[in-house]
Amino acid sequence: MSRDADLLADLVVLKAHGTGNDFVVLVDPDDTLVDLAADTVVALCDRHMGIGADGVIRLGGPPAAGAFGEVEVDGAQVAMDYRNGDGRVVEMCGNGIRVSARIAVDHGLVAADAEQVAVATRSGVRIVDLHRGDGVVTGATVDMGPASTVAARIGLDPDVDTADLVLAGIPERHWSAVSMGNPHVVATVDDLDGVDLATLGPTVETHDAFAEGTNVNLVEVDPEGHLRLRTWERGVGETMACGSGTCAAVAALADRGVVDLDEGPVEVEVEVAGGRLVVRRDDRGHLLLTGPAEVVARLDLDPGWLARLA
Amino acid sequence: MSRDADLLADLVVLKAHGTGNDFVVLVDPDDTLVDLAADTVVALCDRHMGIGADGVIRLGGPPAAGAFGEVEVDGAQVAMDYRNGDGRVVEMCGNGIRVSARIAVDHGLVAADAEQVAVATRSGVRIVDLHRGDGVVTGATVDMGPASTVAARIGLDPDVDTADLVLAGIPERHWSAVSMGNPHVVATVDDLDGVDLATLGPTVETHDAFAEGTNVNLVEVDPEGHLRLRTWERGVGETMACGSGTCAAVAALADRGVVDLDEGPVEVEVEVAGGRLVVRRDDRGHLLLTGPAEVVARLDLDPGWLARLA
Numbered sequence: 194m195s196r197d198a199d200l201l202a203d204l205v206v207l208k209a210h211g212t213g214n215d216f217v218v219l220v221d222p223d224d225t226l227v228d229l230a231a232d233t234v235v236a237l238c239d240r241h242m243g244i245g246a247d248g249v250i251r252l253g254g255p256p257a258a259g260a261f262g263e264v265e266v267d268g269a270q271v272a273m274d275y276r277n278g279d280g281r282v283v284e285m286c287g288n289g290i291r292v293s294a295r296i297a298v299d300h301g302l303v304a305a306d307a308e309q310v311a312v313a314t315r316s317g318v319r320i321v322d323l324h325r326g327d328g329v330v331t332g333a334t335v336d337m338g339p340a341s342t343v344a345a346r347i348g349l350d351p352d353v354d355t356a357d358l359v360l361a362g363i364p365e366r367h368w369s370a371v372s373m374g375n376p377h378v379v380a381t382v383d384d385l386d387g388v389d390l391a392t393l394g395p396t397v398e399t400h401d402a403f404a405e406g407t408n409v410n411l412v413e414v415d416p417e418g419h420l421r422l423r424t425w426e427r428g429v430g431e432t433m434a435c436g437s438g439t440c441a442a443v444a445a446l447a448d449r450g451v452v453d454l455d456e457g458p459v460e461v462e463v464e465v466a467g468g469r470l471v472v473r474r475d476d477r478g479h480l481l482l483t484g485p486a487e488v489v490a491r492l493d494l495d496p497g498w499l500a501r502l503a
Numbered sequence: 504m505s506r507d508a509d510l511l512a513d514l515v516v517l518k519a520h521g522t523g524n525d526f527v528v529l530v531d532p533d534d535t536l537v538d539l540a541a542d543t544v545v546a547l548c549d550r551h552m553g554i555g556a557d558g559v560i561r562l563g564g565p566p567a568a569g570a571f572g573e574v575e576v577d578g579a580q581v582a583m584d585y586r587n588g589d590g591r592v593v594e595m596c597g598n599g600i601r602v603s604a605r606i607a608v609d610h611g612l613v614a615a616d617a618e619q620v621a622v623a624t625r626s627g628v629r630i631v632d633l634h635r636g637d638g639v640v641t642g643a644t645v646d647m648g649p650a651s652t653v654a655a656r657i658g659l660d661p662d663v664d665t666a667d668l669v670l671a672g673i674p675e676r677h678w679s680a681v682s683m684g685n686p687h688v689v690a691t692v693d694d695l696d697g698v699d700l701a702t703l704g705p706t707v708e709t710h711d712a713f714a715e716g717t718n719v720n721l722v723e724v725d726p727e728g729h730l731r732l733r734t735w736e737r738g739v740g741e742t743m744a745c746g747s748g749t750c751a752a753v754a755a756l757a758d759r760g761v762v763d764l765d766e767g768p769v770e771v772e773v774e775v776a777g778g779r780l781v782v783r784r785d786d787r788g789h790l791l792l793t794g795p796a797e798v799v800a801r802l803d804l805d806p807g808w809l810a811r812l813a
Contacts, residue, residue, distance in 0.1 A: 206800075213551040241523040241743055241777065243799060245555040329807055433551055467551065489553060489808050490516075492800040497639055 197233040198499035200225045205300055208244055208489040211288030213433030213467025217246045217492075218292065220300045222254040222271075231280025232503045238278035244492060247432075248277045250289050252296055256313045269313030271297045285316040285374075287436020287482055291333040294321035295486035298330050316374065324483070334483040336475075337437060340444030341372040353402040361396045362388065369445035373480075376407040376427070377441035381451075385413035385421050394425025410438045414451060421464045433467030440480040443472040507543040508809035510535045515610055518554055518799040521598030523743030523777025527556045527802075528602065530610045532564040532581075541590025542813045548588035554802060557742075558587045560599050562606055566623045579623030581607045587739075595626040595684070597746020597792055601643040604631035605796035608640050626684065634793070644793040646785075647747060650754030651682040663712040671706045672698065679755035683790075686717040686737070687751035691761075695723035695731050704735025720748045724761060731774045743777030750790040753782040 194202075205220035217237045219226060234249045236242070253260075253272040260266055273293040275283050294310040297303045303310050310321045322334040349370045358368065368380040378397055382388055388411055397409045409425040422442050424435035443461050446452045452461050454474040460483075461472045471483040504512075515530040527547045529536060544559045546552075563570075563582040570576055583603040585593050604620040607613045613620050620631045632644040659680045668678065678690040688707055692698055698721055707719045719735040732752050734745035753771050756762045762771050764784040770793075771782045781793040 208554065208802075210552055215551045240550055240555055241525045241557075242520055242797070244518065245550055247551075331807070487552070487808065488805040490802040490804045492518075492802055494800045495798040497641070498797065498799050 194500050195230075195233075195502045197226065197230050198502040201233070201494060201502075202496070202499055206492045206494060207296060208246065208492060209292045209296065209487060210467075210489065211291045211434070211436075211486050212465055212470060212484050214286070214288035214435075215246045215489075216248055216250045216289055216292055217244050218250045218252055218296055220296060220302070221251050222300075222302050224253045226251055227253070227274070229274075229276070230503065231276070234276045234280040235278065236502055243498075246278065248275055248283065248286065248289065250275050250286075250293055252293050252300075252302065254302065261313060261315045264313075264315055264317055266313040266318060269311045269318045271302050271310065272313040275314070282315070285314050285437075287335060287337060287439075288434060288484065290314065290319055290321060290335050291484055291486040292488075294323060294333050295330040296488070298323065299488070330486060332483060332485045334481050335436070337373060337440045337480045337482045339478045340440060340480055342369060342444060342448045343372070350402050350404060353400075355400070355402045358397060358400065358402075361400075362393045363397065369448060370407075371441040371445050373437040373441050373444075375437055376403060376405055377410055377438055377445075378403075378407045379410045379412060379442050379445035381446075382411050382413055385411060385423055388423065390423055390425050390431050394431060398425060398427055408435065408438055408441070410435070410442045410445075412442050412446065414446070418452070419464065420446070420452075420461065423466070434465040434470065434484075436470070436482050436484070439463050439465065439470045440472055440482055444480065447474075504810050505540075505543075505812045507536065507540050508812040511543070511804060511812075512806070512809055516802045516804060517606060518556065518802060519602045519606065519797060520777075520799065521601045521744070521746075521796050522775055522780060522794050524596070524598035524745075525556045525799075526558055526560045526599055526602055527554050528560045528562055528606055530606060530612070531561050532610075532612050534563045536561055537563070537584070539584075539586065540813065541586070544586045544590040545588065546812055553808075556588065558585055558593070558596065558599065560585050560596075560603055562603050562610075562612065564612065571623065571625045574623075574625055574627055576623040576628060579621045579628045581612050581620065582623040585624070592625070595624045595747075597645060597647060597750075598744060598794065600624065600629055600631060600645050601794060601796040602798075604633060604643050605640040606798070608633065609798070640796060642793060642795045644791050645746070647683060647750045647790045647792045649788045650750060650790055652679060652754060652758045653682070660712050660714060663710075665710070665712050668707060668710065668712075671710075672703045673707065679758060680717075681751035681755050683747040683751050683754075685747055686713060686715055687720055687748055687755075688713075688717050689720045689722060689752050689755035691756075692721050692723055695721060695733055698733070700733055700735050700741050704741060708735060708737055718745065718748050718751075720745070720752045720755075722752050722756065724756070728762070729774065730756070730762075730771065733776070744775040744780065744794075746780070746792050746794070749773050749775065749780045750782055750792055754790065757784075 251274040256272040324332040363380040424438035561584040566576040566582040634642040734748035
């Protein structure tokens with residue numbers, strides 16, 4: 194068997210998800226699989242011949258300095274080492290970090306009664322507040338940092354005409370540029386389900402105005418003020434939920450006065466295809482994203498399947 | 504917890520596949536889950552919030568008379584009780600039956616050294632020959648029955664003009680109607696990868712000429728005589744492999760003299776998206792389909808996930 198297969202056979206392996214964004218999680222507190230091969234990730238994420246997932250989270254122990262290159266990891270209790278289904282290392286995953294914090298509790302990487310977990314990511318250490326139901330962690334709140342509605346922050350070129358975005362289906366003067374560290378366009382629409390996002394998404398994502406490409410978020414606000422969101426993720430396509438997109442959408446609507454984040458501790462609920470997410474703003478201006486963290490099953494990978502790993 | 508959840512917690516649950524056609528398999532020799540709810544099947548097959556599969560196989564013990572209604576189940580050692588991902592009961596699954604026979608051996612429903620397993624399906628009892636590698640069952644051969652190239656057998660109406668199928672992309676006089684119990688159109692094409700099957704498939708499937716709809720199989724034969732196949736499955740869409748379609752394709756090509764099934768025990772290899780299948784014809788004129796049966800993992804469903812089952 195390959196080295197990865199030998200090591201995988203000794204780890205706890207789980208399938209888990211946060212609002213439908215799903216992961217194979219390798220519980221690796223001793224950091225045996227730091228060099229996880231891209232081919233192994235691809236094989237695990239294959240939805241027909243493997244387990245199937247959007248990505249693989251290797252949940253490591255407290256990271257040593259330099260574990261994530263230049264990124265500060267001081268004080269972290271565990272590390273979320275995330276790779277997309279294609280094997281590429283990715284900085285951050287707003288749904289994956291909730292799942293990581295839950296599994297750190299479930300599998301003894303932190304105290305069973307912990308209220309917070311400090312999780313190292315390639316975007317820095319994030320403090321995750323845990324929520325329990327019937328004694329089990331069922332969800333978590335993650336500090337997603339501040340939103341910036343300064344257009345330049347998403348690489349928007351003011352010299353490029355964006356009038357054709359209206360033709361593409363985004364209503365004129367009803368779209369905002371929001372940075373959550375990554376670039377987002379947020380547009381309000383009247384009929385969310387009627388939007389052909391498979392056409393609109395790539396048109397906007399690759400528009401000349403967005404130097405680095407952009408995620409595309411469409412929000413419908415019903416008469417009672419309920420928000421429903423669909424997101425086209427840059428380089429991925431439409432997903433069941435996008436954590437940073439949800440925060441970007443709420444920030445854009447706050448900027449336009451559609452929602453008010455300032456009156457006391459206001460929570461804004463957003464319905465996405467994979468469930469419900471909640472956003473609030475703390476007194477530092479950071480957006481706090483709350484959502485579920487669900488485990489589907491523990492997996493014992495078959496020796497024959499492991500033997501075919503490269 | 505629901506009744507299904509209680510029972511599921513006590514069963515061996517596996518994820519397995521045959522040439523990429525994947526299944527959640529419930530090993531249920533005591534037939535506790537005969538009344539498996541459609542909602543449970545849908546939840547298990549959900550690729551983001553469940554395990555993810557094309558369907559669920561409940562692998563039951565030797566079926567009593569009447570277990571599958573009027574269908575004769577005499578002499579069967581196990582029963583393949585198959586449901587599609589949408590919860591509907593389906594008669595037969597050529598890839599699932601190989602997987603079922605393998606798991607019957609792996610989990611002691613038949614003798615560990617069995618060479619054959621008699622599997623009851625809703626299409627009758629099928630005898631499955633097992634193939635082993637390193638002592639483990641890795642594949643199997645299933646008698647798929649005789650092919651009929653009599654057009655009327657697939658419900659083809661001779662009074663309906665099919666000239667427009669040429670416009671749809673199927674070359675004139677290069678398509679055959681084949682029944683493998685279910686209806687198939689088989690067409691040869693020069694550039695298999697260039698075909699827009701997402702458009703062609705539904706056009707042919709729902710053509711007026713086919714009273715019951717039809718599966719659509721496209722075959723490319725290269726200069727060395729190698730066969731590559733893509734199948735649009737009726738009611739499903741393009742799949743990674745279709746057992747009856749593979750047999751139908753070989754039968755059609757034999758009918759046209761492209762392959763010769765009569766000279767001794769000739770095996771015809773067919774490459775599909777999910778791997779390689781082999782077809783030969785026995786002296787009764789039955790087509791025997793050989794292919795892999797692979798287990799990915801054993802699953803311990805999380806109590807929290809089970810608790811949310813209806």
